[in-house]
Amino acid sequence: MSVQTLYWVVALSFATFFSFKVFRYGTRPTNFPPGPPTIPVLGNLLQLPSKDLHLFFDKMSKQYGPIVSLKLGGTNLILLNDATVVRDLIEKRSNIYSARPDTYIREFVGNRNIAFRNNDDTWRRQRKMYHLRLNTKVANQYIPYQVFDSKQLMNDLLHDPGRYVDHLQRYTTSVASTVLYGMRTSTAENGYVKDLMDWMEKTSDAQNFQLVDFYDFLRPLYRIMPARFSSLKTKLLEINTIENRLFFSLLGIAKENIAKGKVYPSFIRDMLLAEDKDRMSDIEIANNAAHGFGAATDTQWNTALGFVKAMILYPKVQQEAQLEIDKVVGSNRMPEWEDRENLPYVRGIIEESFRWMPTTLTAAVPHCVTRDDVYNGYIIPKGAIIMMNVWTLNNDDETHENPRDFDPSRHSAEFTAIESNSINPEATKRSNFTFGAGRRVCPGFHVAQRGLFIAISRMLWGFQFSRRKDASGDLIPIDRDAITSGLIVQPAPFLCDIRPRDEKRASIIAEAWADAQSDLDEKGNFTEEFFEKVFPGK
Numbered sequence: 096m097s098v099q100t101l102y103w104v105v106a107l108s109f110a111t112f113f114s115f116k117v118f119r120y121g122t123r124p125t126n127f128p129p130g131p132p133t134i135p136v137l138g139n140l141l142q143l144p145s146k147d148l149h150l151f152f153d154k155m156s157k158q159y160g161p162i163v164s165l166k167l168g169g170t171n172l173i174l175l176n177d178a179t180v181v182r183d184l185i186e187k188r189s190n191i192y193s194a195r196p197d198t199y200i201r202e203f204v205g206n207r208n209i210a211f212r213n214n215d216d217t218w219r220r221q222r223k224m225y226h227l228r229l230n231t232k233v234a235n236q237y238i239p240y241q242v243f244d245s246k247q248l249m250n251d252l253l254h255d256p257g258r259y260v261d262h263l264q265r266y267t268t269s270v271a272s273t274v275l276y277g278m279r280t281s282t283a284e285n286g287y288v289k290d291l292m293d294w295m296e297k298t299s300d301a302q303n304f305q306l307v308d309f310y311d312f313l314r315p316l317y318r319i320m321p322a323r324f325s326s327l328k329t330k331l332l333e334i335n336t337i338e339n340r341l342f343f344s345l346l347g348i349a350k351e352n353i354a355k356g357k358v359y360p361s362f363i364r365d366m367l368l369a370e371d372k373d374r375m376s377d378i379e380i381a382n383n384a385a386h387g388f389g390a391a392t393d394t395q396w397n398t399a400l401g402f403v404k405a406m407i408l409y410p411k412v413q414q415e416a417q418l419e420i421d422k423v424v425g426s427n428r429m430p431e432w433e434d435r436e437n438l439p440y441v442r443g444i445i446e447e448s449f450r451w452m453p454t455t456l457t458a459a460v461p462h463c464v465t466r467d468d469v470y471n472g473y474i475i476p477k478g479a480i481i482m483m484n485v486w487t488l489n490n491d492d493e494t495h496e497n498p499r500d501f502d503p504s505r506h507s508a509e510f511t512a513i514e515s516n517s518i519n520p521e522a523t524k525r526s527n528f529t530f531g532a533g534r535r536v537c538p539g540f541h542v543a544q545r546g547l548f549i550a551i552s553r554m555l556w557g558f559q560f561s562r563r564k565d566a567s568g569d570l571i572p573i574d575r576d577a578i579t580s581g582l583i584v585q586p587a588p589f590l591c592d593i594r595p596r597d598e599k600r601a602s603i604i605a606e607a608w609a610d611a612q613s614d615l616d617e618k619g620n621f622t623e624e625f626f627e628k629v630f631p632g633k
């Protein structure tokens with residue numbers, strides 16, 4: 096063979112090998128869970144819709160079954176569509192299904208965000224604080240904060256019902272800022288709250304599906320690329336700047352308060368005062384508190400908006416709940432957390448709000464598997480992104496009859512009496528997957544459960560929610576399932592009328608808020624006397 100022929104044989108072999116590799120890239124390997132046909136290089140990327148991803152995932156589950164695979168460029172995505180599969184993988188094999196996907200965002204924020212970090216030792220210490228400081232028992236100590244802020248919520252709804260969306264946002268934000276930092280949010284215009292909101296919006300955008308995460312060979316290029324050529328990189332740098340400035344200034348305030356002897360309950364105080372071997376560094380504490388704030392605000396706000404939407408679409412449910420509240424609580428006072436045990440229908444409303452309009456349609460932050468695994472004969476490769484298909488799981492018509500109907504009576508009194516149903520490791524016994532599962536299951540569940548029960552039961556006690564009518568008296572149409580886009584969603588804007596149920600309740604609401612003023616300083620924060628009254632001896 097001449098040298099020239101040899102040259103051509105080698106070149107041709109290389110070309111064939113390379114074309115074969117390119118052709119195979121993005122295609123579904125054998126023994127992968129089933130899924131739609133792929134095309135080379137792109138896989139299923141072109142099939143992903145720009146909105147209503149959950150409906151596409153739902154279609155995939157109906158077509159291909161309880162476990163589905165998608166190829167997103169070079170990345171493998173596995174969808175879990177059935178409670179048994181969630182239990183078998185996320186719960187029972189949690190030793191390998193509890194990591195997070197290796198996303199580009201982690202390179203920017205020092206990888207200190209508990210929600211994005213792999214389940215390594217730092218994550219274990221971050222998470223331990225949540226277990227110790229936000230468990231059922233400790234969550235109870237935050238009830239006075241939630242009760243207090245619900246009074247402002249009720250008063251805001253009474254005097255300015257048209258802005259109910261903002262009022263619910265302020266309420267959930269204030270509950271989050273008090274639990275995490277011991278500082279109220281009396282108005283959403285508050286400087287640091289605006290900053291935190293801006294940070295959250297940017298983080299949520301940057302965490303959404305990104306090209307660089309589908310093709311990891313692009314990462315070195317992104318690293319050297321000037322930020323002006325990449326909107327993602329610009330955003331990530333902005334996030335970094337906000338984190339460095341804001342998180343430390345909030346930490347500084349918390350430390351100052353402690354130095355002045357103001358050591359009232361908050362998550363950041365507990366982290367700062369911890370003395371065990373797992374105590375975090377200041378920088379980790381600053382991040383853990385702020386990331387908890389990020390996880391606590393929109394999720395609760397969106398759930399509350401879902402509740403309002405359900406009330407105007409299902410007036411009989413609202414009526415039934417009010418009958419129950421009137422019987423148990425009466426009209427002389429607002430409901431308390433302690434009334435929960437006697438309000439099974441209202442408990443059903445809370446459970447149904449989590450199920451019916453899940454703000455975390457795809458479990459918010461995906462999991463990732465850390466080694467090759469085999470399930471029911473399918474190969475699940477190391478590094479695959481694992482998503483709980485929450486919308487499909489919550490709307491499974493084998494476990495829920497007519498799942499798109501908002502029907503609290505589908506949850507029995509015995510079932511809702513158990514507070515932690517929504518995070519039950521026996522996933523097949525759950526009504527919803529809105530709080531995720533396994534070792535990463537939402538650690539703020541107990542705080543959310545209390546904050547939402549207090550707000551929702553009080554709103555039902557005090558107000559009538561109804562659909563807006565047009566000039567000719569016809570109901571303005573509402574798309575029941577319309578939602579905003581992203582990985583954390585809320586109902587698409589809808590019109591709603593909110594009126595006090597009667598004069599007596601209106602005065603109780605107004606008086607409660609007028610009385611509460613004496614517990615606030617000029618900045619709308621709690622006075623020393625309030626803390627001493629509510630937490631005597633703490």
Ligand code: HEM
Pocket residue numbers: 209210211222225229274386387388390391392394395398454455458459460461462529530531532533534535536537538539540542543
């Ligand atoms: C309705 C309210 C809420 C919903 C629907 C919700 C939902 C979720 C979901 C789906 C996850 C991911 C679970 C998984 O990966 O399997 C999560 C994680 C998390 N949530 Fe929540 N959450 C809510 C409220 C809260 C609150 C009030 C806090 C804090 C006070 C909080 C703190 C966190 C944290 C820190 C994580 C990350 C945990 C980790 O990655 O290890 N959440 N949440």
